[in-house]
Amino acid sequence: MILHNRVSAQVLKERLMAEPFRRITLSWYQYAHIEDPSAFRDTLYQHLDALQVFGRIYVAKEGINAQVSLPEHQLEAFRRYLNSIPFLKNIRLNTAVEDNGKSFWVLKIKVRDKIVADGISDPGFDITRKGKYLDAEAFNRLAADPDTVIVDMRNHYEYEVGHMEGALEVPADTFREQLPMAVELLKGQQDKNIVMYCTGGIRCEKASAWMLHNGFKHVYHLEGGIIHYTRSAREQGLPLKFRGKNFVFDERMGERVSDDIISRCHQCGKPCDTHTNCRNEGCHLLFIQCGECAEKYNGCCSDTCRDSYALPSAERQLLRKGSPAKARFFNKSRNRVPQRDKNR
Structure with a gap:
């Protein structure tokens, strides 16, 4: 079998x-x-x-x-x-x-140990005690309330290319880092409407339970995340509160939700929201790259990676053997984005 x-x-x-x-x-x-x-x-x-x-x-x-x-x-x-x-x-x-x-x-x-790695070790945490679902209409209604705080529970590279209007970014590289940070960022706002959202609902559902566990009283999460919200809002003729592109974890790397381009090429600074992985196998950094820079750098994130990628395959393999692969491969850290080319 x-x-x-x-x-x-x-x-x-x-x-x-x-x-x-x-x-x-x-x-x-x-x-x-x-x-x-x-x-x-x-x-x-x-x-x-x-x-x-x-x-x-x-x-x-x-x-x-x-x-x-x-x-x-x-x-x-x-x-x-x-x-x-x-x-x-x-x-x-x-x-x-x-x-x-x-x-x-x-x-x-x-x-896996968990379907969403959260770092939670508190035995009293109950995932079933979660926030209330919001459909597209209810989300739009609460978003207009001045006593509402909208919280984006996705990673920085997702938020960068698209997010809900007025949404708070929780500036961390991983979901396990975001959970305690969200509690800290919202300290003193326990009585406000806390509305959490993510791509498909899985992260914000767990996050809503964590916020309730930490004393927040009015916690909601967007049913089905951005994907379901977008389809529902369009079908019902509701105004879309999401601006830009929704990052997705497959070959597409993004779904266009609105025509707004709210991010910039990491290499030249021009408006752009196209994610790619560096073509250098020893790097494979996820970053935003416009068409012109893709041509200039041959799909790589830097001069160094472009020059390495141009080497014969055998030489590239030797270079990879001597590089700290675990620290580089698929690294999506906020601190790893390429520096813009100052000569452009």
Whole structure:
């Protein structure tokens, strides 16, 4: 029984592009008690693989977090399978805002300690005691209340390219750092309406429970996050309070929500909200790069990385062996963004 992919990424991508049918991108999560995450993971893999589902799914004792791409003609079979799992019955599926279905090319299901790493060790914390859900209309109404504080519970690189009007950024690199920081930033505002949001709802739901645990009285979180809010607001003809692009964790790296471009190229400073990873395999830094700088630096984040990327493959491998890979690879820290080219 095969429970992992054994085909190369290149072949998988070629197969994906050659598919004659349309795919759609969906995301969902659910906090629930899973007794044996490993056994659940294996069963889930078998069923989803049979439906030609690709994506990234995390399973833990506290629940499941999933982003997937599936053939449109398999949607009903996919729903039936999820409904056969008691804690996933009638689960809300967030449909991507901008989507060609090519968001994933392989199915990866991993077992983790938690579906959202939070750093919480307090045995008295109860994830089920969470804030109240807000739909799009209720969010807009509360956002207009001067006694409301809107809190963005995403990372800095997500907030940078798009966020809700007037939203407070919690300036940390990880969610586990954000939770205590949010409590500190909002100290003295325990009686205000605290409205939390994130991409699909999973982080702000846990954050809302943490704020209640820390004495805040009126805590809310946006149902389905930015993805569900955007679709609902457009369907109902409501004004959109989100400006810019919604960062997503797949090949697209972003969904256009409004025409506003609120961020700048990290290399030249021109308005831009296109994320990319440095092409130098020893760096792979996530940063914002405009088309002109992509050409100038050959898709790299600096002169150093561009020069390294231009070397023969064997020489690049030798350089990577001598570099502290753990400190660089996929590093999204606020302190790692490239310095702008002062000669531009």
